[in-house]
Amino acid sequence: xxxxxxxxxxxxxxxxxxxxxxxxxxxxxxxxxxxxxxxxxxxxxxxxxxxxxxxxxxxxxxxxxxxxxxxxxxxxxxxxxxxxxxxxxxxxxxxxxxxxxxxxxxxxxxxxxxxx
Numbered sequence: 001x002x003x004x005x006x007x008x009x010x011x012x013x014x015x016x017x018x019x020x021x022x023x024x025x026x027x028x029x030x031x032x033x034x035x036x037x038x039x040x041x042x043x044x045x046x047x048x049x050x051x052x053x054x055x056x057x058x059x060x061x062x063x064x065x066x067x068x069x070x071x072x073x074x075x076x077x078x079x080x081x082x083x084x085x086x087x088x089x090x091x092x093x094x095x096x097x098x099x100x101x102x103x104x105x106x107x108x109x110x111x112x113x114x115x116x
Contacts, residue, residue: 002037009083011049012076016069021056028073031087032082039093049073 014026033046051060051073065073 002035005034005036005112006031006048007034007083009072010076010080014051014069014072014076016066016072018053018056019066020053020058023053023055025054026060026069027052027054028076030076030080037076037090039090039096040092041088043083043085045082047080047082049077054112 009030009032012028013029014028015024016026017024018026029050029052031048031050033048035042035044042043042054051059051065051069060069062070
């Protein structure tokens with residue numbers, strides 16, 4: 001069918017302590033899902049987030065967040081402006097539509113009796 005990609009909306013440095021290694025080097029990344037097909041590209045309203053420690057390399061899931069980290073994530077979520085959902089058609093879509101109209105016109109021309 002098609003593929004889905006995650007495009008980065010924003011990357012933010014969070015200065016809270018990592019629950020694993022207790023360093024203050026965290027990165028919060030927001031992604032928006034894009035669906036890619038042969039005929040179209042669609043931007044979905046689905047926004048995901050990932051909190052990663054740059055020192056120990058671990059991904060921190062919400063179950064391990066401290067209240068300070070939760071407040072920081074909420075702050076960055078409020079400031080986030082996702083792309084508007086839309087569908088962008090690719091050139092192959094327009095080629096198929098044009099060929100379909102051309103074929104339909106040829107069939108009408110051949111099959112309808114001409115008033116001669």
